[in-house]
Amino acid sequence: MLRPLLTALILAAPPAVAQNVTFGGIRADIKAPVEVAADDLSVNQADGSAVFTGNVVIGQGEMRLSADRVRVIYAEGGRNRIRSLDATGNVTLVSGADAAEAQAATYDVESGNVTLTGDVVLTQGQNVLTGDRMEVNLGSGTARVQGRVRSVLQPGGN
Template sequence: MPLRLLAPLLALLALPALAQGTGVGFGSGSFDRGAPVEVAADSLEVDQATGQAVLTGNVVIAQGDLRLSAERVDVFYSAGEEQRIDRLEAKGDVLIVAGEDAAEGETAVYQLGSAEILMTGDVVVTQGGATLAGDRLAVNLETGSGTVTGRVRTTLQP
Protein backbone atom coordinates (compact mmCIF):
# COMPACT_ATOMS: atom_id res chain seq x y z
CA MET A 1 0.00 0.00 0.00
CA PRO A 2 1.46 3.40 -0.90
CA LEU A 3 2.50 5.53 2.09
CA ARG A 4 0.19 8.41 1.07
CA LEU A 5 -2.84 6.05 1.44
CA LEU A 6 -1.63 4.57 4.72
CA ALA A 7 -1.62 7.87 6.65
CA PRO A 8 -5.39 8.57 6.24
CA LEU A 9 -6.15 4.95 7.19
CA LEU A 10 -4.12 5.25 10.40
CA ALA A 11 -5.87 8.53 11.21
CA LEU A 12 -9.29 6.85 10.85
CA LEU A 13 -8.23 3.99 13.13
CA ALA A 14 -7.20 6.48 15.82
CA LEU A 15 -10.60 8.25 15.90
CA PRO A 16 -12.47 5.65 17.99
CA ALA A 17 -9.85 5.93 20.73
CA LEU A 18 -10.40 9.68 20.94
CA ALA A 19 -14.19 9.28 21.01
CA GLN A 20 -14.08 6.77 23.87
CA GLY A 21 -12.63 9.30 26.28
CA THR A 22 -10.36 9.03 29.25
CA GLY A 23 -11.27 7.54 32.62
CA VAL A 24 -10.67 9.77 35.61
CA GLY A 25 -11.23 9.34 39.34
CA PHE A 26 -13.25 12.17 40.86
CA GLY A 27 -13.92 12.66 44.55
CA SER A 28 -13.26 9.96 47.09
CA GLY A 29 -16.25 7.81 46.21
CA SER A 30 -17.58 8.18 49.77
CA PHE A 31 -20.20 10.83 49.03
CA ASP A 32 -22.75 11.29 51.85
CA ARG A 33 -26.21 11.91 50.37
CA GLY A 34 -27.66 12.23 53.86
CA ALA A 35 -25.54 15.27 54.77
CA PRO A 36 -27.37 18.60 55.07
CA VAL A 37 -27.46 20.80 51.96
CA GLU A 38 -26.44 24.44 52.34
CA VAL A 39 -27.53 26.92 49.66
CA ALA A 40 -26.53 30.55 49.07
CA ALA A 41 -27.57 32.80 46.15
CA ASP A 42 -28.35 36.41 45.37
CA SER A 43 -31.92 35.53 44.31
CA LEU A 44 -34.43 32.66 44.61
CA GLU A 45 -37.64 32.21 42.61
CA VAL A 46 -40.02 29.33 43.37
CA ASP A 47 -42.84 28.18 41.09
CA GLN A 48 -45.17 25.88 43.07
CA ALA A 49 -47.18 24.99 39.96
CA THR A 50 -44.22 23.54 38.05
CA GLY A 51 -42.24 22.28 41.02
CA GLN A 52 -39.19 24.27 40.03
CA ALA A 53 -36.95 26.73 41.83
CA VAL A 54 -34.37 29.03 40.23
CA LEU A 55 -31.32 30.29 42.09
CA THR A 56 -29.38 33.12 40.43
CA GLY A 57 -26.28 35.17 41.14
CA ASN A 58 -23.23 33.70 42.87
CA VAL A 59 -24.97 30.40 43.61
CA VAL A 60 -23.15 28.04 45.97
CA ILE A 61 -24.62 24.66 46.97
CA ALA A 62 -22.67 22.49 49.43
CA GLN A 63 -23.26 19.00 50.80
CA GLY A 64 -20.49 17.37 52.80
CA ASP A 65 -17.27 17.51 50.74
CA LEU A 66 -19.18 18.39 47.55
CA ARG A 67 -19.55 22.03 46.48
CA LEU A 68 -21.22 23.35 43.31
CA SER A 69 -21.08 27.00 42.28
CA ALA A 70 -22.55 28.71 39.22
CA GLU A 71 -24.29 31.84 38.03
CA ARG A 72 -27.67 30.04 37.81
CA VAL A 73 -29.04 26.75 39.14
CA ASP A 74 -32.48 25.40 38.23
CA VAL A 75 -33.83 23.00 40.87
CA PHE A 76 -36.30 20.34 39.71
CA TYR A 77 -38.40 18.35 42.19
CA SER A 78 -39.74 14.83 41.75
CA ALA A 79 -43.46 14.28 41.32
CA GLY A 80 -45.24 12.88 44.34
CA GLU A 81 -46.06 13.78 47.90
CA GLU A 82 -42.51 14.00 49.27
CA GLN A 83 -41.29 16.66 46.80
CA ARG A 84 -37.64 15.60 46.85
CA ILE A 85 -35.04 17.34 44.71
CA ASP A 86 -34.67 15.25 41.55
CA ARG A 87 -31.96 17.17 39.67
CA LEU A 88 -30.00 20.39 39.55
CA GLU A 89 -29.10 22.14 36.28
CA ALA A 90 -26.26 24.61 36.69
CA LYS A 91 -25.31 27.18 34.04
CA GLY A 92 -22.57 29.78 33.71
CA ASP A 93 -19.04 29.36 35.09
CA VAL A 94 -19.88 26.07 36.80
CA LEU A 95 -17.36 24.78 39.34
CA ILE A 96 -17.72 21.46 41.16
CA VAL A 97 -15.34 20.59 43.98
CA ALA A 98 -15.31 17.12 45.56
CA GLY A 99 -12.64 16.79 48.22
CA GLU A 100 -9.37 17.81 46.54
CA ASP A 101 -10.70 17.34 42.99
CA ALA A 102 -12.25 20.14 40.96
CA ALA A 103 -14.02 20.42 37.60
CA GLU A 104 -15.15 23.49 35.74
CA GLY A 105 -17.29 23.95 32.65
CA GLU A 106 -20.21 25.88 31.19
CA THR A 107 -23.09 23.63 32.31
CA ALA A 108 -23.70 20.71 34.65
CA VAL A 109 -26.68 18.44 35.32
CA TYR A 110 -26.64 16.66 38.69
CA GLN A 111 -29.07 13.72 39.00
CA LEU A 112 -29.43 13.30 42.77
CA GLY A 113 -31.06 9.86 42.65
CA SER A 114 -28.16 8.25 40.80
CA ALA A 115 -25.46 10.64 42.18
CA GLU A 116 -24.34 11.34 38.60
CA ILE A 117 -23.08 14.61 37.19
CA LEU A 118 -22.77 15.45 33.50
CA MET A 119 -20.69 18.56 32.83
CA THR A 120 -20.29 20.07 29.36
CA GLY A 121 -18.63 23.03 27.67
CA ASP A 122 -14.82 23.33 27.79
CA VAL A 123 -14.49 21.08 30.83
CA VAL A 124 -11.27 21.23 32.87
CA VAL A 125 -10.60 18.70 35.65
CA THR A 126 -7.87 19.47 38.19
CA GLN A 127 -6.49 16.83 40.51
CA GLY A 128 -3.45 17.58 42.65
CA GLY A 129 -1.52 19.58 40.07
CA ALA A 130 -2.60 17.45 37.08
CA THR A 131 -5.04 18.93 34.57
CA LEU A 132 -7.28 17.11 32.10
CA ALA A 133 -9.53 18.94 29.63
CA GLY A 134 -12.27 17.82 27.27
CA ASP A 135 -15.72 18.60 25.95
CA ARG A 136 -17.66 16.59 28.51
CA LEU A 137 -17.23 15.01 31.96
CA ALA A 138 -19.51 12.28 33.35
CA VAL A 139 -19.01 11.46 37.06
CA ASN A 140 -20.61 9.01 39.47
CA LEU A 141 -20.12 10.47 42.95
CA GLU A 142 -20.78 7.18 44.76
CA THR A 143 -18.03 5.28 42.95
CA GLY A 144 -15.78 8.27 42.34
CA SER A 145 -15.37 7.23 38.70
CA GLY A 146 -15.60 9.59 35.78
CA THR A 147 -14.98 9.84 32.06
CA VAL A 148 -13.78 12.82 30.05
CA THR A 149 -14.82 12.68 26.39
CA GLY A 150 -14.53 14.87 23.34
CA ARG A 151 -11.19 16.27 22.34
CA VAL A 152 -9.30 15.18 25.49
CA ARG A 153 -6.16 17.13 26.37
CA THR A 154 -3.66 16.83 29.20
CA THR A 155 -0.04 17.48 30.05
CA LEU A 156 1.92 14.53 31.36
CA GLN A 157 4.78 15.20 33.77
CA PRO A 158 7.84 12.92 33.36
Protein backbone atom coordinates (compact mmCIF):
# COMPACT_ATOMS: atom_id res chain seq x y z
CA MET A 1 0.00 0.00 0.00
CA LEU A 2 2.81 2.42 0.92
CA ARG A 3 4.97 1.57 -2.09
CA PRO A 4 2.45 2.73 -4.78
CA LEU A 5 1.94 5.98 -2.86
CA LEU A 6 5.69 6.66 -2.65
CA THR A 7 6.13 5.84 -6.35
CA ALA A 8 3.31 8.24 -7.27
CA LEU A 9 4.83 11.02 -5.13
CA ILE A 10 8.28 10.55 -6.63
CA LEU A 11 6.94 10.55 -10.21
CA ALA A 12 4.82 13.65 -9.55
CA ALA A 13 7.66 15.65 -7.97
CA PRO A 14 9.62 18.01 -10.24
CA PRO A 15 13.30 17.20 -10.68
CA ALA A 16 15.52 18.88 -8.08
CA VAL A 17 18.44 19.59 -10.39
CA ALA A 18 18.38 23.37 -10.88
CA GLN A 19 16.18 26.24 -9.85
CA ASN A 20 16.17 29.88 -10.94
CA VAL A 21 15.54 32.46 -8.22
CA THR A 22 15.87 36.19 -7.71
CA PHE A 23 18.63 37.46 -5.46
CA GLY A 24 18.66 40.73 -3.58
CA GLY A 25 15.90 43.24 -3.11
CA ILE A 26 18.21 45.73 -4.80
CA ARG A 27 20.43 45.03 -7.76
CA ALA A 28 24.07 45.59 -6.90
CA ASP A 29 25.83 48.42 -8.73
CA ILE A 30 28.58 46.44 -10.46
CA LYS A 31 30.22 49.69 -11.62
CA ALA A 32 30.61 50.97 -8.03
CA PRO A 33 34.06 50.85 -6.43
CA VAL A 34 35.05 47.62 -4.69
CA GLU A 35 36.04 48.19 -1.07
CA VAL A 36 38.03 45.58 0.87
CA ALA A 37 38.69 45.47 4.62
CA ALA A 38 40.70 42.74 6.38
CA ASP A 39 43.06 42.03 9.26
CA ASP A 40 46.03 41.28 6.99
CA LEU A 41 47.21 41.85 3.40
CA SER A 42 49.92 40.04 1.46
CA VAL A 43 50.90 41.20 -2.05
CA ASN A 44 52.62 39.00 -4.65
CA GLN A 45 54.36 41.17 -7.27
CA ALA A 46 55.32 38.13 -9.37
CA ASP A 47 51.76 37.03 -10.23
CA GLY A 48 49.98 40.33 -9.67
CA SER A 49 47.72 39.17 -6.87
CA ALA A 50 46.90 40.17 -3.33
CA VAL A 51 45.61 37.99 -0.50
CA PHE A 52 43.45 39.44 2.26
CA THR A 53 42.99 37.30 5.38
CA GLY A 54 41.10 37.53 8.64
CA ASN A 55 37.59 38.95 8.81
CA VAL A 56 37.58 39.96 5.15
CA VAL A 57 34.63 42.12 4.09
CA ILE A 58 34.15 43.23 0.51
CA GLY A 59 31.58 45.87 -0.34
CA GLN A 60 30.28 47.08 -3.67
CA GLY A 61 27.19 49.22 -3.58
CA GLU A 62 24.59 47.37 -1.49
CA MET A 63 26.37 43.98 -1.86
CA ARG A 64 28.57 42.57 0.92
CA LEU A 65 30.80 39.50 0.63
CA SER A 66 32.63 38.23 3.69
CA ALA A 67 35.10 35.36 4.07
CA ASP A 68 38.14 34.16 6.00
CA ARG A 69 40.43 34.62 2.98
CA VAL A 70 40.09 36.47 -0.34
CA ARG A 71 42.57 36.41 -3.20
CA VAL A 72 42.32 39.42 -5.50
CA ILE A 73 43.38 38.91 -9.12
CA TYR A 74 44.08 42.09 -11.04
CA ALA A 75 43.39 42.64 -14.74
CA GLU A 76 46.29 42.54 -17.18
CA GLY A 77 48.20 45.79 -17.48
CA GLY A 78 47.29 47.44 -14.23
CA ARG A 79 46.86 47.02 -10.53
CA ASN A 80 43.95 49.43 -10.33
CA ARG A 81 41.43 47.14 -12.09
CA ILE A 82 40.27 44.01 -10.28
CA ARG A 83 39.45 41.06 -12.54
CA SER A 84 38.16 38.64 -9.92
CA LEU A 85 37.98 37.78 -6.25
CA ASP A 86 38.34 34.22 -4.92
CA ALA A 87 36.88 33.83 -1.42
CA THR A 88 37.25 30.79 0.86
CA GLY A 89 36.14 29.92 4.36
CA ASN A 90 32.86 31.00 5.92
CA VAL A 91 31.73 32.77 2.77
CA THR A 92 28.60 34.93 3.07
CA LEU A 93 27.04 37.02 0.30
CA VAL A 94 24.38 39.57 1.28
CA SER A 95 22.32 41.74 -1.05
CA GLY A 96 19.20 43.49 0.16
CA ALA A 97 17.30 41.15 2.47
CA ASP A 98 18.79 38.01 0.86
CA ALA A 99 21.81 36.12 2.22
CA ALA A 100 23.75 33.14 0.87
CA GLU A 101 26.40 31.03 2.59
CA ALA A 102 28.92 28.67 0.98
CA GLN A 103 32.37 27.16 1.38
CA ALA A 104 33.85 29.20 -1.48
CA ALA A 105 32.97 31.91 -3.98
CA THR A 106 34.42 33.51 -7.09
CA TYR A 107 33.34 37.02 -8.06
CA ASP A 108 34.03 38.02 -11.66
CA VAL A 109 34.00 41.78 -11.10
CA GLU A 110 33.77 42.77 -14.79
CA SER A 111 30.67 40.63 -15.51
CA GLY A 112 29.09 41.00 -12.07
CA ASN A 113 28.74 37.22 -11.68
CA VAL A 114 29.32 35.49 -8.35
CA THR A 115 29.61 31.68 -8.21
CA LEU A 116 29.19 30.12 -4.78
CA THR A 117 30.15 26.47 -4.27
CA GLY A 118 30.00 23.90 -1.53
CA ASP A 119 26.94 23.48 0.69
CA VAL A 120 25.20 26.62 -0.57
CA VAL A 121 22.36 27.93 1.61
CA LEU A 122 20.21 30.82 0.33
CA THR A 123 17.89 32.54 2.80
CA GLN A 124 15.14 34.85 1.59
CA GLY A 125 13.06 35.92 4.58
CA GLN A 126 11.79 32.65 6.10
CA ASN A 127 12.32 30.71 2.85
CA VAL A 128 15.46 28.57 2.51
CA LEU A 129 17.00 27.08 -0.62
CA THR A 130 20.03 24.77 -0.63
CA GLY A 131 22.19 23.32 -3.38
CA ASP A 132 25.74 22.48 -4.41
CA ARG A 133 26.34 25.56 -6.57
CA MET A 134 24.72 28.97 -7.03
CA GLU A 135 25.46 31.47 -9.78
CA VAL A 136 24.32 35.04 -9.07
CA ASN A 137 24.24 37.89 -11.58
CA LEU A 138 24.47 41.00 -9.40
CA GLY A 139 23.54 43.29 -12.29
CA SER A 140 20.17 41.63 -12.94
CA GLY A 141 19.56 40.25 -9.44
CA THR A 142 18.98 36.73 -10.77
CA ALA A 143 20.42 33.47 -9.49
CA ARG A 144 20.53 29.81 -10.50
CA VAL A 145 20.99 27.03 -7.97
CA GLN A 146 22.22 23.62 -9.13
CA GLY A 147 22.99 20.22 -7.70
CA ARG A 148 20.50 18.49 -5.42
CA VAL A 149 18.37 21.59 -4.88
CA ARG A 150 16.08 21.59 -1.86
CA SER A 151 13.55 24.32 -0.99
CA VAL A 152 11.67 25.06 2.20
CA LEU A 153 8.98 27.63 1.36
CA GLN A 154 6.73 29.17 3.97
CA PRO A 155 3.00 29.29 3.17
CA GLY A 156 1.84 32.75 2.14
CA GLY A 157 5.39 33.84 1.19
CA ASN A 158 6.62 34.87 -2.23
